[in-house]
Amino acid sequence: MNAEFIEALGQLEKEKGISKDILIEAIEAALISGYKRNFHSAQNVRVDIDRMSGRVRVFARKNVVEDVLDPRLEISLDASKEINSSFELDDIVEIEVTPADFGRIAAQTAKQVVTQRIREAERSIIYQNFIEREDDIVTxxxxxxxxxxxxxxxxxxxxxxxxxxxxxxxxxxxxxxxxxxxxxxxxxxxxxxxxxxRTHPGLLKRLFELEVPEIFEGIVEIRSVAREAGLRSKIAVYSRDTNVDPVGACVGHKGVRVQTVVNELRGEKIDIVRWSEEMDEWIANALSPSKVTSVTIYEEEKMARVIVPDHQLSLAIGKEGQNARLAAKLTNWKIDIKSESEAVDSISKTDSNSEVDFDSDLSTEES
CATH class of the missing domain: 2.40.50.140 (Nucleic acid-binding proteins)
Structure with a gap:
């Protein structure tokens, strides 16, 4: 390696954002393994790359001991004094052991390390870019x-x-x-x-955010989404501005906005309903397009009993229960739907049972 290689690492740092020092440290660590593998050495070694010239040197690191048991890892106190008189017991002596042809191994290893680190850096950048795009649309x-x-x-x-x-x-x-x-x-x-x-409810929400400026600007808010992908969906919308109709904003002039979303979802039917703080009104809206006669709320059970006109019952329930099911998902409430006739019959039966019980009590008292 040479000064040009060090300059190239500096250029990589600017272009890829990979620290030159980190790259050099990684190359040094890889060269230690390369040295031991190619020269069958069990020595404790350190590799040093000069940050200016690119020169590579290998140093054997040996402990200063009284009695040498393993000359590959240890050096006697007397021998260390010959190198430098200041060495004492338990010091570390470094002796250069750079092989003659180590430059070739260093160049190959450096290329592999740099290539790997560039790949890792690019993967990390891609990961960071896309982790920020979770819950978003991509094309x-x-x-x-x-x-x-x-x-x-x-x-x-x-x-x-x-x-x-x-x-x-x-x-x-x-x-x-x-x-x-x-x-x-x-x-x-x-x-x-x-x-x-392509089936996640979030896709529907993001598509409306792309098509409806009022949602992007925060004037209109999507409060809830219920979706049976490819078949039918419901979204509940709310306006922070009393002068802006949230449903109209999502539908668009002549239905152009909602139609764009429908086309992207291959003809999926979409009901846009108005969210309300009043639970009875909110549940009635969720059952759109059916009309609702009355809604009775049972807070503890988180259930609503809904009465609809007789001719609206099938519409309220929907094909195979789809409309009622989506309304329940949208509001997160259980919804029991009855027609007006069913409601009247139910009341009549209740009254009839009460009368029978009353008569039975009288008969018992008389006897």
Whole structure:
């Protein structure tokens, strides 16, 4: 190694942000192993690289002892005095043992260490960049697929999209451009692993943040999201400005904003409902598009009993219970839905049972 190599390390420090001193220390540590391996030495050695010239030297480190048992690790007091009269017992004496052709080994080792450290530094930078993008949207190109995953090229790294994190019927081919939601970033021996999803409720939330300026600016807030990916979703929105309609802001002029999100999610139906501090109103809104007659709140059970017009019952419940299920997820409350007729019948039966019990009590008293 020479001065040009040291200058190159300085340039790497500027370009890659890898400390020159840390690199040199790593090369020195690697050269110790290289020396012992190539020259079959069991000596305790130290490698020194001159920070200016790049000159590499190897020093054997020996303890000063009274009686030498292992000459590879020890030196007598008399022998140490010949080197320097100031040495005493238990001091460490360093004797240069640099092999004649050690420069070649040093150059090869330095190249390997620098290459490895550059790779590690780049992986660390990528990891730091993407750990900050957890719970965010990334856009990439589908590179390849296997039985379990799609591999999405994000530029400097590949993201992993599991097949079970894609929407029903969704298939991608090489070269497709796709938006995904970063669910997890992990370190591995091969570099950072980035897991993404197309089914996560967070994807819906981030898409609306991209399309609706009022959300990005903090005027409109998404309070809750419930999603059955590829089929139907509900989002609850709230406006901090009484002059801004949160639902209208998300729908956009002629529905253009919500339609952009729907198109990205391959036609997934989206209900946008208004969040309310009043729980009865909030639950009624969550069951949109059905109309609600009344809502009775049971705080302790965290349950609501909802009455809807007879002709609205199927709409309130939804196909295979989907609307009611999503409303329950959105509000995090149990919701019991009955039609007006069912509610009346239930009251009538309750009254009838009460009358029977009353008559029975009278009969008992008379007898």
């Amino acid at each position: 990439g190109i589908v590179q390849r697929t296997d039985n379990r995953y799609y591999y999405i090229d994000l530029g400097r790294v590949e993201a992993i999209l599991p097949h079970n994190e894609t929407m029903p019927g969704e298939r991608f081919k090489h070269g497709d451009r796709v938006k995904t939601y970063v669910t997890k970033v992990e370190k591995s021996t091969k570099g950072p692993q980035i897991f993404v999803s």
